[in-house]
Amino acid sequence: MTSDLPTMTPVTHSHSVVENGNGAPWRALLRWESALVVVLIGALVFGSSESPNFLNPTNFFYIGMNMGEVAIMALPLTLVIMTGEIDLSVASMLGLSGAVMGYLFSNGWSIWLAMAAALVVGVLGGAVNGLLVAKVGLPSIAVTIGTLALFRGIAEILLAPRTVTGFPSSLTTIGVVPIPGTQIAYSAAIFLGLAVVAGIVLHATPLGRALVAIGLQPEAAQFSGIRVNRIKIWLFVLSGVVCAFAGILLTLKNASVSYDAGTGLELNVVAIVLFGGVSIFGGRGTVIGVVLAVAIVGALQQALTQMNVQPEVQNIVIGVLLLISVVIPNGGEAIRRIRDRARRHA
Amino acid sequence: MTDQRSAPPVLVLDHATKRFGAVRALEDGSITLYPGEAHALLGENGAGKSTLVKILAGVYGADSGELLIGGEPVTFNGPGASRAAGVSIIYQEPTLFPDLSVAENIFMGRQPLGVGRRIDRAAMNRAATEIFARLGVQLDPSRVARGLSVADQQIVEIAKALSFNAQVLVMDEPTAALTTVEVGRLFEVIRTLRAQGAAVLFITHRIEEAFASCQRVTIMRDGSFVRTAPIEEVTVEDIIRSMVGRDLDALFPKTPAAPGEVVLDVEHLCRDGVFYDISFQVRRGEIVALAGLVGAGRTEVARAVFGIDRRTSGTVRVRGEALPNGKPLAAMNAGVALVPEDRRQQGLVMEMSIDQNVALASLRRLRRFGLIWRSRERELATTWATRLQLRFSRMGNTVSTLSGGNQQKVVLGKWLARNPSLLIIDEPTRGIDVGTKAEVHRLLDSLVVDGLAVLMISSELLEVLGMADRVIVLREGRIAADLTRAEADEDSIMRAATGQSPAAAA
């Protein structure tokens, strides 16, 4: 019991095994994202084995075209969830943006001004969410359930029961044709472009690091000079404006808009982000995981539709994937805990 | 008391050990409690006291060693089992349910039942009132716990433990947040409990309290039992030597200060309901300590200076420049660094890697083309890890894998990497082993010699006395004393902190 025994010195070498740290990005890739890659490959193999046409380029165009708006909305939501908040108003904002655009366009505004106004509405709506969450201090899940109803309601006031059509065909065609010379949908290209930006911002900039810190330990982030509230406000604004942009894309793709465009999509978007490995508690997740999740859901949907499987099966598949995405990372620990308990009782 | 001590011990913990992964939190936890005695458990932070308490509480299971209650060996498989065996714990940090009533907090899980197994609220409130009466306090048992002051929360905790009619009552630093009056009342309660034949284990870092209320004292150091002795057989000096295991001078290396120009100038700082009219200055090359009881407003002053909390009025100047209200980033850019009290919540992002934590406050400086480069981040972290003699295995490991002392070094590195002119450091050595503690003190001393201004908050009197050039004592949100190094001693600080004028004490 002499005092110079270095008893409290940690022997950290064996620690990395015990602790499940989120060290280098490549090590994170070994976990959830690698499973996603396998699932994606599985989905593609499965699709092509069931339908010889599945791997043709047109199908990739279709997948991109069908997933575009949901995928684009998933990106800002990824960042929002990274900070431990949630935005359930995304699909309503998409609908509101389309409604504003349609309303103004049908009232004689130029299409460009109408689109600009829709984006402004996105900024304003996002600011409402952001201020209520960050400044007033309300839980984002409650706030955005409220704005989910509010935004959709405003869209309904503006547009119901009309359907606005007659948008310039020069613009609406971009929703339904691939980029010339390729089989890439415009919305898919925009999504990929935004995903690269989101990936760089999240994984390689001070802002991205701040988001992670906020998600993991908001107080420590604040004590490190990170302007937690300001960042949250701007994230909600970003979410609003990007969803408004997705609303414009959807309106152009459909060449028409009614107040209920995209109703119920919020849960799809949330499901994709979570399936992509983003922790609902914040601080953990990668953009590549979300991109993979988008690809998997899109490919499975396309494969199942083309094989003419009942659409309900798609819901079940999404649900099961979602469940697995949270249970597996915790599965090992749960088993260990149960074993411990059994031993303790024995 | 002596005849009672000849009775068989009510609780014996013998050579208990506990590891967390690779960290040995408890090497040799041994203690023997007799019915009717008050027993002080003393030791530095990190000596293993809290781990020992949690083993007694059934929160942790010991890896080895033996626990006997009433002579029978027992194993607890949860906090419930410990309580059932007659051991009650009052934790250092109150563990209340903020949404439930005070009475319900006391009786959670064993509320008095009436007809049809329904909770008898009236009986519960009566029982709570009775316990409060025994404690000599008046608290409305039907009010919710949210909004209680720390002292009142502590009282609820004590009431909870009392309500078990425990044979063994363990109090983990119960007095830290209490006023003198409340402490006196607590000692009264302890005497009552002893008279009823209970054993009280009293953990404190105020050595004088051990002399005031305990019959025996056990001292721990570095996770190990050092000695147990009747209180009349030891002196304060004995105890300190046993606790620290070396000379005090080695622990507090202090170079005489040569204060330079004013770095921090705080004038009439006020935050309504928390502190009022705080004015002081910190100069280059000196350590100013903010002392006082827990809850006196020390941490809150630091938070307001740094801008985490908004001040109601007053000004903060750093090197002559006024800081805007409530903007930590502005304070940082003016050269202020804050090492917060709660390392795990505020100082570090526990699930982030070591290098990312070191870089967290310097991200903007690390930027090139707007991006963070891992190599630059790693380089910065390596520089500071070397300078601070950080002990780690991989930079990419999360900071949660480090010991408390090394975690504190990471926090220090994170701030020193910004090259600050003022370092505010709140409880610099809380939960740190003695070896690292001395390192941190040496580091602070050398930084000050190099011209840093340091504002230090500490609850450890020895640390304040050993390190500070000036001591500002806060009491209930106001400055009670501003002492020079020469004027400051245990007596003058405690008197200012507790509001006893020298005359009254005499």
Add this chain to the structure above:
Amino acid sequence: MSVITAPAAAPTERPVSRLESLLRARELGIALAILLVFGLTTLNNHAFARVASIQQLLIGAALIALLGVGETLVIVTRNVDLSVGSIVGLSAYIVGDLFKYHHNMPVVLGFVVAIAVGAAIGAINGFVTTVARVPSLVVTLAMLYIVRGVDGLIVNGKTIDPGSIPKAFTAVGYRTLFGIPWLAIIVAVVVATAGYAMRSFRSSRDLYGIGSNPDAAVLAGIPAGRRVFTAFLISGSLAGLAGALFLALHAQIDVSGGTGYELAVVAAVVVGGVAIFGGSGTVLGAALGAVLLNTINQALVASRISAFWNGAIAGGLLLVAIAFDRWLSLRVARSLQSAEGAHRDL
């Protein structure tokens, strides 16, 4: 010394009673809001105060109020159950299908089956949440998809027509007792029972403890896993019961039954003063929240305001409700703090 001891009691008494009254006023406040909406609408349209109209207010709110009871139990523990809407749809269809092929099946058995279906799904929710220790938001979101998908596979485009449901069963949906609809009576009994239990039993107080401070709950020896499991089980069972009542009320069911209820329930519960992050709130408040939202919905129609305003007004009110709640708790905190300040000054 004695100078400090004496006054300690006095200042703490006054704000405490004020706080209590404010907290108690929560249910009272909602009740007043209901009366206010009711009164204003009646001024505008006297028919709103007719017995039949009031009966409709109760019937219209009954199902959401019933679901709100289970949801309160879950939310109080810091969890959430998003699968309730899907459970309503599935259990209602299964019972309807049974009646279709066994028209003479005892009515009681219909309720038993519905509750059993709900309990089974609730048990899955609770099991996955507590054993794998994964966020219930994700688990129940996944279950929302899975149950809805399974429902779709079972329904497969069929409907249960009014003729297949025994009159004795649908009677529950429209008969009254002394002018009070049976539906409202059943829900009121559930609310009263749950409200009483939540106040009066140790195990239900544990739920509040778990949500209020999970760590302290462990130290207090509360079996958190078992309690949370039970909360999900009850929530599922009540959703199953709600499914049976849905069938009794509408005498028909197709695949869409209960769609979107999850967000309506969460909204009602939040408006009813249940803290979304657990620890506080009453089932009575949640039920009153459901009545308030339904009263507003019907008041808008009755006031001859275009139905298109419903969504926006409901969303706006939800935001007002949670903002008000926040303001209230801040005020309470401030009044306590200044009381303590006063205490210090003495």
Add this chain to the structure above:
Amino acid sequence: MDTARTVRRKVTLALAVTLVGAVVAACSSSTTTTTTSPTGSATATSVKKGLTVYFIPKDTQNPYEVIADKGGQRALQELGGKVVVSSGTQDTAAAQIPSIQAAIQAHADAIVIAGNDPSALCPSLNQAATAGIKIVAFDSDISCGSSPVHLFINQANTEQIGTSEVDLLAKAIGSKGEIAILSAAASATNQNAWIGYMKQQLKKYPNMKLVSTVYGNDDPATSLTVLQGLLSAYPNLRGIISPTTVGISTAAQYLDTHKSLLSTLTLTGLGLPSQMKSYVHDGTVKQFELWNPDNLGYLAGYAAAGLASGSASLKADSKFEAGKLGSYTVLAPSATTGPSVVLGPPTVFDISNIDKFNF
């Protein structure tokens, strides 16, 4: 050293693979494709054999359209072709687009679609038309202008539905009093078209006043809420027209359980006889109308097969055979619709005939 992580990774991968396997298993067992060999006797000579027609209903669960799809299946069965029913679970254009794409990928000969949105499907349908697929709309028309041109199988003359419902109600309430409409979704094309004609027809009844149109979104709960609000708002309401099956059955159930209202209030609209049977028998509803959805799908099937074989055309006044239903004439485009075919006048159901129908 790293075994724990490796094991966990292996488990993850194994589960992922299992999952994909499970998906494969689930999918291969549950397709709704009906392939049938020609039954011979009823085969029309001018129609090609082996045609594939995609039926894309509003969603796969709409009971009314499930019946229509079955009619289409029977038509193609008679013609020696096959029907694939494909759609989503929600009534949205977005959910129908993948089905159109699937039809293109499967080189279908024709698409029969009930549009969830008048315009949003046009771009995708245009792609299908470019790929040589003939487009037929039924139940709810699409309005795509000239690209692609398509044939609309009108269940009944749109104008006729609107006017006849108003006439039915007028007869029942003596042509006077306040009336209201309980519709489906505010964005439903067919509903809005009928409501337009109802309003026109109401001008002939100066004493009847349309006081409100409410939307139940084809959901029983929402329909009930708006109905209750309606009754509170307009205590003097004499009649309700609900031109949607969910709406009328919800309202019927309400009236059935609140019989006191029956003395003043009359309900009519469009409903399925199977759902309404009990209400007609107990007198809750006197009269309502509908066409036979099975025939609607059957006609659409024949039209699609005819267009794909070249035996039918979009030209005004051209004729084609539709099996048991006889010969149909294509009507010239009007202001609101392109080329169309009308199934026939709707059947009015009452106590005298309700038991003869089983859809």
